[in-house]
Amino acid sequence: MSRPIAVIGGTGPAGMGLALRWARAGEAVIIGSRDASRAQAAADAIRQRVSGQGQVSGLENAVACAASDLLVLTVPFAGQAELLKQLKPAIRAGSVLIDATVALAASVGGRASRTLGVWQGSAAQQAAELAPKGVSVAAAFHNLSAEVLNGDEDVDCDVIVCSDDPNATQAAMALAATIPGARAIDGGKLENARVLEQITALLIGLNMGHKGHSGLRITGLPEVAYRKTG
Amino acid sequence: MSRPIAVIGGTGPAGMGLALRWARAGEAVIIGSRDASRAQAAADAIRQRVSGQGQVSGLENAVACAASDLLVLTVPFAGQAELLKQLKPAIRAGSVLIDATVALAASVGGRASRTLGVWQGSAAQQAAELAPKGVSVAAAFHNLSAEVLNGDEDVDCDVIVCSDDPNATQAAMALAATIPGARAIDGGKLENARVLEQITALLIGLNMGHKGHSGLRITGLPEVAYRKTG
Numbered sequence: 001m002s003r004p005i006a007v008i009g010g011t012g013p014a015g016m017g018l019a020l021r022w023a024r025a026g027e028a029v030i031i032g033s034r035d036a037s038r039a040q041a042a043a044d045a046i047r048q049r050v051s052g053q054g055q056v057s058g059l060e061n062a063v064a065c066a067a068s069d070l071l072v073l074t075v076p077f078a079g080q081a082e083l084l085k086q087l088k089p090a091i092r093a094g095s096v097l098i099d100a101t102v103a104l105a106a107s108v109g110g111r112a113s114r115t116l117g118v119w120q121g122s123a124a125q126q127a128a129e130l131a132p133k134g135v136s137v138a139a140a141f142h143n144l145s146a147e148v149l150n151g152d153e154d155v156d157c158d159v160i161v162c163s164d165d166p167n168a169t170q171a172a173m174a175l176a177a178t179i180p181g182a183r184a185i186d187g188g189k190l191e192n193a194r195v196l197e198q199i200t201a202l203l204i205g206l207n208m209g210h211k212g213h214s215g216l217r218i219t220g221l222p223e224v225a226y227r228k229t230g
Numbered sequence: 231m232s233r234p235i236a237v238i239g240g241t242g243p244a245g246m247g248l249a250l251r252w253a254r255a256g257e258a259v260i261i262g263s264r265d266a267s268r269a270q271a272a273a274d275a276i277r278q279r280v281s282g283q284g285q286v287s288g289l290e291n292a293v294a295c296a297a298s299d300l301l302v303l304t305v306p307f308a309g310q311a312e313l314l315k316q317l318k319p320a321i322r323a324g325s326v327l328i329d330a331t332v333a334l335a336a337s338v339g340g341r342a343s344r345t346l347g348v349w350q351g352s353a354a355q356q357a358a359e360l361a362p363k364g365v366s367v368a369a370a371f372h373n374l375s376a377e378v379l380n381g382d383e384d385v386d387c388d389v390i391v392c393s394d395d396p397n398a399t400q401a402a403m404a405l406a407a408t409i410p411g412a413r414a415i416d417g418g419k420l421e422n423a424r425v426l427e428q429i430t431a432l433l434i435g436l437n438m439g440h441k442g443h444s445g446l447r448i449t450g451l452p453e454v455a456y457r458k459t460g
Contacts, residue, residue, distance in 0.1 A: 113418070113422070114421075145450060148450070156449040156450055157449060157450075160432075185436070185440075186439060186440075187432065187435070187436065187439075188343070188435050188436075188439050191344075192343070192432060192435060194428070195428045195429060195431065195432040196432075198424070198425045198428055199425060199429065201425065202390075202417065202422060202425040202426075203448075205417070205418050205422060206415070206417065206418075206448060206451060206455075207451075209416060209417075209418050209455075210415075210416075210451045210452060210454075210455040211452065212450045212451035212452055212455065213450045214448055214449060214450040214451050215448075215449040215450050216446050216447065216448055216449065217446065217447040217449055218433075218436060218444055218445075218446055219386040219387060219444060219445040219446065219447055220375060220378070220386055220387075220442045220443045220444040220445050221436060221440045221442035221444050222440060222441060222442055224440075225436075225440040225442065
């Protein structure tokens with residue numbers, strides 16, 4: 001990317017794993033957190049793991065938004081709406097916001113293998129409703145195992161990207177294609193994010209039932225449908 | 231299988247494709263249809279394609295139910311509930327009913343890349359509610375491309391099976407594992423069928439967007455989680 005990637009709510013396992021992969025790919029990454037010192041500690045941990053590759057910094061979420069126009073939101077569903085309302089003044093017009101939120105029932109004390117119904121259709125569509133005007137939202141990265149992302153091996157999973165804005169789709173697909181092993185696939189409109197989110201619940205259920213770190217591959221599409229590294 | 235497989239509503243593309251694969255695997259298959267002569271014509275067509283392997287017959291749906299205790303339901307969602315109500319007296323106690331129905335919005339004139347909400351959670355759960363007492367329901371086979379099933383090549387897709395009854399899960403997994411290329415995976419409770427059904431809508435959308443016959447593979451589970459031929 002020519003611009004830094006701000007991972008908002010980036011100190012959790014999913015955000016840390018994505019940030020690690022992007023730092024390894026030589027991208028400039030900003031970890032955002034409610035707490036600037038937690039963000040800096042997370043950035044330090046990633047810098048250590050990539051031993052000098054990439055630039056990684058840690059900033060309070062609103063400051064991170066102000067510093068980048070490429071935002072990746074990796075927060076638990078319980079905090080998504082409130083955080084987006086708080087960040088509304090800080091998010092720059094013209095930003096791309098990539099939402100990876102999954103409305104797991106675990107957000108309200110239920111099971112991580114079940115989802116909640118979201119009035120807008122999906123957490124990503126809720127994000128689109130709450131984002132400032134002029135911000136494009138894409139849904140992506142829901143199905144990558146945080147455990148695998150935080151490890152050293154290539155991921156064995158496709159990243160399906162859904163958005164109503166081709167620019168946001170392209171930005172998310174380009175980010176996905178920097179992760180070794182991942183293939184990015186254009187999954188059509190943002191409304192399809194509801195399926196991506198539900199797949200995460202299924203994969204979590206498979207992980208619990210079979211003790212694995214599952215992912216998914218889409219088969220049967222022409223080669224041109226898959227964007228990947230190299 | 232030691233028993234014949236009755237494919238109820240089996241003259242459509244999905245039912246024909248599954249019946250073809252099971253006939254090729256040497257299974258005894260009964261094609262069920264509202265119209266016995268259509269069922270027989272479909273059975274004839276499959277017999278020709280497998281050139282004598284397997285036993286394939288065609289029967290009216292209720293007669294097919296009476297002749298087998300292993301039923302696979304492959305009907306459009308618009309006809310599922312009514313058909314199950316009609317067949318209730320004919321379905322034998324102790325039968326396993328494997329439901330492959332997807333509540334596509336196309337059922338009511340909408341898009342095949344969208345699903346309808348089903349009060350019970352999924353078409354499979356609706357089937358479980360409508361099936362006679364003592365009948366075990368599993369959800370499976372939603373994500374296999376009918377085009378691929380009706381061809382000659384191995385499928386490139388996993389079959390996730392969801393059921394509340396381990397016997398039904400086992401029966402569906404055994405059936406899936408007879409299809410070359412398919413791997414059967416226990417997907418947990420029947421309630422998870424809602425995700426399988428939604429994945430079908432996503433795959434249909436991918437097919438429309440990219441001109442393919444998509445399927446999916448689950449990665450990252452221990453080898454023992456996958457049951458396959460050979």
